[in-house]
Amino acid sequence: MEGHKPSTSLFDVYLRLRPSSAIDKERFLDVEHIERATEHTPLPTHITIHPPANDNRKRAVEKFAFTSVFEEHVGQREIFQSTGIVPIVEGVLGGQGREGRDGLIATLGVTGSGKSHTILGSKSQRGITQLTLDVLFQHTAPYLVEAETRPTVFQSICSADVSEGQILPAAAFLDSVYFPGDSSRMSRATTPAMQDTSFLSAPSSKRYIPRLSTMPHYPSIDDVAIEVDGSAEYAIVVSMYEVYNDRIYDLLTASATSKAPQKRRALLFKSTEHSPDRKVVAGLRKVICANLEEALLVLETGLTERRVAGTGSNAVSSRSHGFFCLDVKKRRRSSSHVAVPGAWSSSTLTIVDLAGSERARTAKTAGATLAEAGKINESLMYLGQCMQMQSDNARNSTMPGGVERMVPFRQCKLTELLFSNSFSTHNGAMHKARQKSIMIVTADPLGDFNATSQILRYSALAREVTVPRIPSVSATILATASAAHNKPSSGRDTPSATQDDLDAAHAELSRLRQELEVAQVLLEEETQRRMEAETSWQVAESRIEEVEAEIREEVFAEMEGRLEMEKRRWRAARDVEMDAQDDHLDRKLELLSQQMGGEVYEDHIPGKENVAAAEEGRCADLEDENAVLKEKLANAEREREVMRSPSKKMRVLKPSRKWNGSAGVSLDDL
Ligand SMILES: Nc1ncnc2c1ncn2[C@@H]1O[C@H](COP(=O)(O)OP(=O)(O)OP(=O)(O)O)[C@@H](O)[C@H]1O
Numbered sequence: 282m283e284g285h286k287p288s289t290s291l292f293d294v295y296l297r298l299r300p301s302s303a304i305d306k307e308r309f310l311d312v313e314h315i316e317r318a319t320e321h322t323p324l325p326t327h328i329t330i331h332p333p334a335n336d337n338r339k340r341a342v343e344k345f346a347f348t349s350v351f352e353e354h355v356g357q358r359e360i361f362q363s364t365g366i367v368p369i370v371e372g373v374l375g376g377q378g379r380e381g382r383d384g385l386i387a388t389l390g391v392t393g394s395g396k397s398h399t400i401l402g403s404k405s406q407r408g409i410t411q412l413t414l415d416v417l418f419q420h421t422a423p424y425l426v427e428a429e430t431r432p433t434v435f436q437s438i439c440s441a442d443v444s445e446g447q448i449l450p451a452a453a454f455l456d457s458v459y460f461p462g463d464s465s466r467m468s469r470a471t472t473p474a475m476q477d478t479s480f481l482s483a484p485s486s487k488r489y490i491p492r493l494s495t496m497p498h499y500p501s502i503d504d505v506a507i508e509v510d511g512s513a514e515y516a517i518v519v520s521m522y523e524v525y526n527d528r529i530y531d532l533l534t535a536s537a538t539s540k541a542p543q544k545r546r547a548l549l550f551k552s553t554e555h556s557p558d559r560k561v562v563a564g565l566r567k568v569i570c571a572n573l574e575e576a577l578l579v580l581e582t583g584l585t586e587r588r589v590a591g592t593g594s595n596a597v598s599s600r601s602h603g604f605f606c607l608d609v610k611k612r613r614r615s616s617s618h619v620a621v622p623g624a625w626s627s628s629t630l631t632i633v634d635l636a637g638s639e640r641a642r643t644a645k646t647a648g649a650t651l652a653e654a655g656k657i658n659e660s661l662m663y664l665g666q667c668m669q670m671q672s673d674n675a676r677n678s679t680m681p682g683g684v685e686r687m688v689p690f691r692q693c694k695l696t697e698l699l700f701s702n703s704f705s706t707h708n709g710a711m712h713k714a715r716q717k718s719i720m721i722v723t724a725d726p727l728g729d730f731n732a733t734s735q736i737l738r739y740s741a742l743a744r745e746v747t748v749p750r751i752p753s754v755s756a757t758i759l760a761t762a763s764a765a766h767n768k769p770s771s772g773r774d775t776p777s778a779t780q781d782d783l784d785a786a787h788a789e790l791s792r793l794r795q796e797l798e799v800a801q802v803l804l805e806e807e808t809q810r811r812m813e814a815e816t817s818w819q820v821a822e823s824r825i826e827e828v829e830a831e832i833r834e835e836v837f838a839e840m841e842g843r844l845e846m847e848k849r850r851w852r853a854a855r856d857v858e859m860d861a862q863d864d865h866l867d868r869k870l871e872l873l874s875q876q877m878g879g880e881v882y883e884d885h886i887p888g889k890e891n892v893a894a895a896e897e898g899r900c901a902d903l904e905d906e907n908a909v910l911k912e913k914l915a916n917a918e919r920e921r922e923v924m925r926s927p928s929k930k931m932r933v934l935k936p937s938r939k940w941n942g943s944a945g946v947s948l949d950d951l
Contacts, residue, residue, distance in 0.1 A: 290675040291688070291703045292668070292720045293348040294740055295364050296328065299395035300353040301727035307333055310726035310733070312350055324349040324363065330734055341802040343734065345741035347722070358500035360399060360721070361412045369717050370417060370507055373609050373630045377510050381609055381628030383702050383716035386413075389664070389740060390723035391732045392637030397599055399721055400634040401584070407497050410580065410605055410632050416502055417517065417607070418573040420509045424614075426516050428569045438516050438569065438610055441625035443555035446565040448518065451575035454533070454568045458582055459490045491581040493574055510611070514622065518608040519576055520567040521583035522548065525601035526656045527694050532583035532603075533566040550697055560701050567608065580605065602660070602695055603634040633699070635661070638732060659820055660695040662813060665739035667696050668720070672742050692821070738806075746802055874899075 298310070313327040328350055332340040351360060361367075366386060375381035386409060388396035402408030407415075428435045429450040439448045449457075521532035528547040548564050570576040587603050607630045613623030636657045667688050674685045690700035702716040722740045724733050738744065875895060 290742060291671040291700065291715075292718045293365060294668075294672075294720045294722060294742055295349050295351065295360075296345075296347040296722045296724060296737075297351045297355070297360060297395065297399060298353050299398070299723060299725050301725050303725075303727045306727040308726050309333060309730045310724065312352055313344075324351065326350060328737075330730070330737065333730055341746045341799065343738070344745040344747070345737050346743035347741060348719075353726075356500065357399075357402060357406050357408060357412065358502065361409055361502065362505065364721060365717075365719055366409060366413060367416070367505065367507055369719065370413060370630065372717055373607070373628045374417075374421070374507070374509055374515070375513070375609075375611055375626075375628065376508070377512060378613070379510075380626045381611060382714045383628050384630045385633065385699065385702075385716050385718040386631070386721070387633035387635060387699065387718070388721045388723055389635050389661075389668075390637055390736060391725070391729055394637065394723040394725050394728065394733075396637060396721075396723050397634050399723060400632060402497060405497050406499055411497075411577065412500070412502050413630070413632065414573055414576045414580070414607070416505055416507055417609075418576065419503070420507050421515045421517065422572070424509060424511070424513060424515050425571060426514050427571070428516055429571060434516075435569070438518070438625060441610065441627070442518075442567070442608075443553055443627070444561040444565060444567075445553050445563045446520070446567045448567045448569060451568050451570045451579060454566075455490065455575075455578055455582070459488050491578060493577065496577060496581075512613060512616075513611045514614040516569055516610040516625075517576070518567045518569050518610060519579045520562075520565045520606045520608070521580070521586075521604065522562055522565060522606075523587050523601040523603050524660070524694050524698065527660065529562055529694060529698075530601075531565050532586040533568065533579070550694065550701075560697070562698075599634060599636045600657070602636050602657075604698065605632045605634075606630070607632075635664075635695075638736065659817075660693045662817060663689075663692040663696050664699070665736070666692075666817070667700055669739040672740075676743065692817070746799055 298312070309330050309332070311329050311331075312325050313329065314325055326349060327344060327346050329342060329344045331342045349363060351363070364386075369384035369386065372382040373384050386400075388399050390396050398408065400408050400410055402411060426434050426438075428438055429452060435448075435450070442448060522529050523532055524530075529550060530545045531548060534545070548562050550560050550562050552558070552560050553563055568575075568579050570579060583605070584603075587599070587601060608627050609630065610625045610627050612625045613619065615622045638658050638661045667690050670686060670688045674688070677684060688700060688703075690696040690703075699718075703718060704715050720740065722736060724737065877899065
């Protein structure tokens with residue numbers, strides 16, 4: 282089996298075995314112990330897994346290589362010291378006069394295999410995160426800037442940050458979470474962590490600030506030494522986010538501070554104006570921590586926001602991939618030779634606690650938790666493809682003519698976040714080294730064989746497949762051989778020659794048989810891989826459809842918005858136009874009325890008095906006209922009345938005629 286070459290891989294991959302709680306289960310994983318451990322390889326590097334005894338799929342025995350293997354008895358401190366975390370922390374701090382280098386530490390494994398235990402520890406033991414913070418603050422303490430009490434330093438850190446984030450001092454952050462609305466606390470010079478338990482149990486607090494005294498202090502790493510650039514000054518900035526259902530959410534935002542569930546805003550992983558060559562999670566809330574206590578409180582605060590749920594496999598199962606980021610800001614300090622400090626540079630140490638892969642049947646999940654599991658498994662499948670590709674590439678690079686293939690890390694948020702900075706970038710004269718990454722694979726040797734073997738297959742740096750010894754096969758081979766042996770000889774061969782031929786045939790037959798079985802196993806695996814690829818293709822297609830639908834909706838909504846805006850603009854323009862027309866008309870009418878009613882002289886522009894006089898004249902004319910019209914109307918009325926009544930008609934026709942007859946009666950008397 283070929284040895285692994287950690288330096289050419291994007292990740293160094295370690296395997297950590299957890300002490301199993303299952304006593305009635307069969308162990309399927311064995312560690313190959315090194316007979317003569319040397320200084321360079323003090324730890325085992327290979328393991329073998331064999332299928333369970335009742336396995337009827339005739340699966341192969343598989344052997345895997347890792348950078349190192351840690352057995353069940355290995356504790357947190359040894360993991361911290363032997364997985365290359367110390368050099369990663371030193372890299373992030375940067376050597377004398379040099380910029381730091383990004384680092385990434387992640388855990389991967391089946392649910393319940395000990396990922397969170399490794400990264401975050403337990404009630405009694407600290408995890409890698411706390412140990413890293415401890416070692417970092419212990420060694421940088423003399424070189425940390427006092428950002429909280431020096432506004433210009435604080436401002437310079439904020440303006441040098443490329444992630445469009447919101448930076449705030451730890452005291453302000455903790456106050457906003459645990460004492461919202463209490464303005465008196467904002468003026469405190471000391472931080473909550475520095476105050477005693479009276480602060481921690483303040484009665485006005487709605488959310489209780491975590492008690493530092495209840496946090497574990499074991500194991501101690503006081504004797505671990507790291508190199509720090511003494512010519513520089515540092516600031517340590519903490520941020521936390523989670524990838525939940527393929528979206529990035531800040532774990533230190535305002536939703537953490539309020540009781541009411543707020544709709545969380547997903548953040549983007551993108552290149553920013555000040556970081557064109559590297560993608561960053563934009564818009565995160567970041568907290569400047571002055572000491573270990575502050576950083577631990579921020580960590581605990583972020584963890585309370587993270588999605589966890591009880592499943593059949595783990596009582597406190599992570600339902601999201603959690604990212605804890607430590608930005609180490611560094612600049613040259615001012616001295617007697619150089620009056621002004623240098624510009625801030627920044628490198629990030631990211632510690633990732635991945636959610637575990639799980640089988641729905643084992644985990645007994647349902648509803649939203651089952652949907653989450655689907656998303657978790659999908660992102661882990663993509664991660665598996667990337668891990669496998671990177672170890673294939675590392676192997677190929679050692680062979681003549683070996684081709685390196687592109688690691689498909691843009692398939693989902695998780696792989697983008699883990700792999701994007703694994704390649705060196707150039708920005709003009711600036712060259713940013715690729716991040717140094719380690720992956721700690723966790724496994725339970727008495728756990729789920731299928732799920733564990735799948736993870737080992739894609740995470741291991743090298744793999745070898747052998748066929749298990751199957752009694753029935755050996756029996757068949759032996760039966761065939763003895764049948765041939767009992768056949769009558771042709772007479773040409775001597776008995777010993779026949780025996781040799783038979784032995785050779787026997788050996789060849791068993792070799793061919795083994796080759797065939799290995800080929801069958803590999804074929805089965807290839808088929809499995811093809812099915813996985815097909816599934817991921819289908820997932821990608823449905824994702825494309827989803828994205829397309831989302832884009833359509835967005836475009837439609839934007840079009841509607843614009844249309845509405847255009848309508849409003851058009852209406853406003855029309856109103857203005859109509860007002861202008863009305864004004865114009867009014868002015869015309871005014872002029873007309875002035876011309877009609879007043880004495881307008883060509884050489885005289887009428888003033889106010891002239892207009893009034895003209896108005897009066899016009900009124901008089903109108904009154905005259907009115908009187909004439911009234912007269913006419915009265916006449917017309919009279920005529921109409923006469924036409925209607927014959928007697929009146931008579932009177933109208935002969936108003937002055939009287940009856941002069943003998944009766945002496947006038948018509949008026951009738
Ligand atoms: N090395 C170990 N030593 C002691 N206890 C361990 C170890 N590894 C895991 N455990 C215990 O096993 C339980 C499950 O572990 P943990 O929560 O770390 O699993 P996980 O892989 O993070 O699971 P999930 O993916 O569901 O979040 C915990 O109670 C943890 O304390």
